[in-house]
Structure formats: structure tokens, C-alpha cells
Amino acid sequence: MERALLVALNAERAARRAAVVVTDLASGAQRLVREAEAAGDPLAGPIGEALRSGRSATIAAEAGEIFLNVQVPPARIVAIGAVHIAQALGPMAGLAGFDIEIVDPRTAFGTPERFPGLKLSAEWPEDVFARQPLDPYSALVALTHDPKIDDGPIAAGLRAGCFYVGALGSRKTHARRVERLVAAGFGEAEIARIEAPIGLDIAAATPAEIAVAILGSVIRAFRRRGLERAA
Structure with missing residues (x-):
């Protein structure tokens, strides 16, 4: 060479x-x-x-x-929220070949005891992204239900061109989220990239089942990336 x-x-x-x-x-x-x-x-x-x-x-x-x-860079999942779903998603993501990081500024949730063996950042997502920015080989998964924590990372994921952006919450919750994103200057096409409610529709009920649905969506988005542009 x-x-x-x-x-x-x-x-x-x-x-x-x-x-x-x-x-x-x-x-x-x-x-x-x-x-x-x-x-x-x-x-x-x-x-x-x-x-x-x-x-x-x-x-x-x-x-x-x-x-x-x-x-190809190693694909990674950035999960915002050290919640029960993230506890199940972490090991599953590793088995599927994804690097994963759990980010949550609420130190009572983001503890090594709850996430053994996983990369964990008990700080604000903006500070984490300043060290390691999101990119097209990142998946952004927002899980806290708290706009103060989730909205910034979702916006960052859209701006960075993450191959997947998903957010937990009902359609009503997402409608309010869309209003905030529109007010922040995001267009319809950008907002449409957010998968909400998050995950494949498998009638998931438990945190572990929701984690399976999320991982399925992430894998699908990763393997199909670029197909829309090619079409």
C-alpha cells in the first residue's frame, strides 16, 4: 500500500x-x-x-x-438513562457486537453496582459528548422520560447524523417533544428520524422485552444505513 x-x-x-x-x-x-x-x-x-x-x-x-x-468503525450505542431497560440492554448490546455506554447525571441511578462491567458515565450527556462526540456510527437511545436530560442528547444525535435515534415515551409524550424540537429549529424530516415510541413493535411489556425491541431497531437501522440515500 x-x-x-x-x-x-x-x-x-x-x-x-x-x-x-x-x-x-x-x-x-x-x-x-x-x-x-x-x-x-x-x-x-x-x-x-x-x-x-x-x-x-x-x-x-x-x-x-x-x-x-x-x-468500518465499531458501532456504539449511547443510552441516556441508567434505568431498568438500560440494565438489560447493556449485556444484550455487547453480545450483538456493539460498544455501549450508559450516561445519566443522576448519580443514584448510574452506579457500577447496577451496571457491572459496562461503561458508565454519571454526568451530563453534554459533558460526555464534549470528550467523545456522537457520529454516524453511533446510536442514541433516550430512556429517562425527563426532557431536561433527554432533549439535549436527542438534538445532538440528529445533528451528528447518528444512524439511529430513539426515544422512550408515549405518542403524547413524543408530540410534546416534537413541539420542543420544532421550537429549537429542527425540520420535519429531521424529527421524523426519531423512532418514538422506541423499538420494534413486538408488544414488549417488561424492561428486558423493551430492551430486545430497542436492540432489534438498532440492528435494523445499522444494517440498512445508506439504503435510503442510495434509493
């Missing part, structure tokens, strides 16, 4: 942006395709599929065999 290409690839990795190294197996020629550029590439279809699956692959092209070496 040429030095310039490696430097460019490492820059994408450091910024948590996905990229694909395209190698012509006959000639050895290589080029870097950043995710933001993939839709306009001659190999847009297979590159897009490789980015969604996160798997490198050899494909057949007109010029011969091409190897797509996929570099």
Missing part, C-alpha cells in the same frame, strides 16, 4: 469514518473510497453492500477481480 493511501486511510479511521480500499487484483492498483463518496463510485453497489455488512470481499468487475477491503 502506498504511503499516501495509508495516511489517508488512517485519517478516516481516526475520525471514525468508514472507507474501502479497492484493489485491482490483476494490476495491484489501489484506491481509497470514503463512505461519503461511495454513492458516486463506479462500484457503488458492491461498495455500499460491503460497508453495510462490514465484510471485505472479492467481486467480479468488467476489468477483472477486485478486492474490497472494508474499514
